[in-house]
Amino acid sequence: MLRKKSGMRRRQFASAVLCAVMLLAVLSGCAERRELMEVRIAYRNTADRGTVFAFTERNLVVTDGERLCNLVLQLAMTEPEDETLTSVFPERTTVQSLEISDIGVITVNFSKEYGTLSGINRTIADYCTVLTLFGLEQVDGRTITGVMILVDGQGSRHVFTPEDLVTTTDYMRLQDYTFVIYFPNRETGYLEPQQFSRTLSDAEEPAKEIVSILMQGRMEDGTINRVVSSNAEFLDLSIRNRVCYVNFNEEFLDLPLLNGEGKSLKLYAFVNSLCELSYVDRVQFLIEGETVSSDLYEGFGGTYTEDDSLVAQ
């Protein structure tokens, strides 16, 4: 009973702090760029069932990246309204400093109270921080690639990512896949199929594995035959309504590998390979998350369907 009362007082106090923080954010934002953004705050789930982490969604008016990161962490440190969720941060924990590197790694320096956490509780707090910050996706135009956590300026230089976190059994259930990957043959001007076997967990998207294999290229006569330029980076992939959206950086546009008819063997290597998946019919390429048009590639702004005429018989 006492604990419940104490929890209620804590929640009231947290709500007051939250309102003040939001008001400050709004007021400070009035003088600068104002943007409404939906953010997800990670908390610990105390319900009997489900995963350890759960999220609440908030709409925030934000200005710059650091302020946004500070704001979401402040929210993560306050008790949520949902009584089945709880904040794992010790009381009076503050963010002493926060930096975002050029490569998208956010370094968060918590006050010494954070250091009182240990064992699995510390891990839960670390990942509440990581999941909350990764929920922002981009800060000041930079994609978040990792989070480094310091306590009072001290700590290991370990970079956390959500990929390092196992929260469900989906990561443990393995399945064997056989992919048919189409590699361009510059000499013949056709795509050549090659089978690859992989074991993936249910949490892993097979389409990402297909793109990764193509990004690595094919080993031929001791040398790697690249499909994309060495500077090209695969950023992200999503599948909606049987359309696979593959997101690359700008360098992906290099090395078009056109055949005699002006069709890009590179693009169709991805399209035909991804369309081998039963749940993909079309592929759309994105550059830095945007649809762009290109003179080198015909119809690059739209979606592609597989072209069997390019496959070597």
Next chain:
Amino acid sequence: MVLFAGMIVVIVSLVNTYPLLTAQDLMVETKRGDMLRTANLVSSSLSGLQSLDGERVAAVMSLLDIYGDGRVFVTDTAGRILFDSAEDANLSGCSLVMPALLSALSGNDYFLCSYVDNAFESSAAVPITYRGEVFGAVYFYEYDAQQGALLRSMQRYLGYISSVLAIFTLAVSLLFSSALRRRIRNLIVAIGEVREGNYSHRAQTRGRDEISLIADEFNELSGRLEETENLRRQFVSNASHELKTPLASIKLLADSILQNRGMSMDDVRDFLHDISEEIVRLTRITDRLLSLTRLDVQLHQEFVPVNVSYVVRRAARMLTPLAEHYRIAISCETADNCLVKAEEDGIYQIVFNLMENALKYNHSGGSVRVLTYVKDGLAYCIVDDTGIGIPEGDLEHIFERFYRVDKARSRETGGTGLGLSIVRKTVEQYGGEVRAENRESGGARFIVTIPEWKAEEGQLC
């Protein structure tokens, strides 16, 4: 029928569900035991290390190699995976943050198994302790599609068997129910026919089941009804005829007196005498009909010990004038102990009727011999005459109402055709029997047997 089909569906559903749930529970319990045992074995093997690091854990685990198709993780207290038994998609170095691990790191064993997508997904987690301190956890995961498929195939086969059984049961039930309904309908039709007065209609019977027994009983009942109805009709017809004859005579005699104005007083007196005799006859007939009706009703009466021999001697005395009139000798050979439990008037009626018949249907100069005795618990009363006898074809009918062997002679002697019926009815009332036969030396013999009454010790008769 819909209700019956519904019941079958419910039963089939239960038959399908219960074994599956039991099998599922059994499998889950087996998994719980196996997985927690394995996890605890790993835990106890690792507890000797006192502190955990990836290499040492891997060394111990390679020695164990006991996890079969499952996947074993070993974590430190922070949930960092130090060992993952899977070679592909190995998660070593990742952080495992799941309710199962939290439970284990709190010092508790954990097990959860769910049957999803035709497979068992099970998780077990146990703490790794040293001197009471938790310094890691073992997490055991298993995705068992094989047992799931086994359960699924069991479900499928149960479904097939249940469907076949349900269809068979339904078909057989339909068959039986329609046959039963048809037979009951036949019975209802038969009851309707009999209710409408068609007593000759019989329900069709087949087999020896309860419906057939009911039909048999019904047929028996309607047979008796038919017989009774026939007897009633015959009786009414006979009674009407018997009553009509004297009435017609009375009318004729009365009309003669009325129409013949010049009739002498002597003739009138003769005619009135005849009318009086016809009225006496009518009275006699109606009295006997009333006696028979009383016997038919069979009101419960108190019977008393009656000495048949005494009654025979009294009847003989009463009939002596008639015997003298016909010049027939009456002789009685009676045993004193011939006792029966009856009414004295009833026994007198029996004996008197039989002896009167023996006199009336005898030859002048003949004899009537009455014999009473007791044998084998029965009191016998035998009336022999030296008369005309009874034709063999009539022997079985002479006790029927209004049946006469020689109608002209019977009326002439003042017979009503009811005397022997009254005898039989009365004898039966006392639990006895009466039968008639022809004597070899000529004449008829009537034999009456009634259970003998014996005085119990201390009882006076």
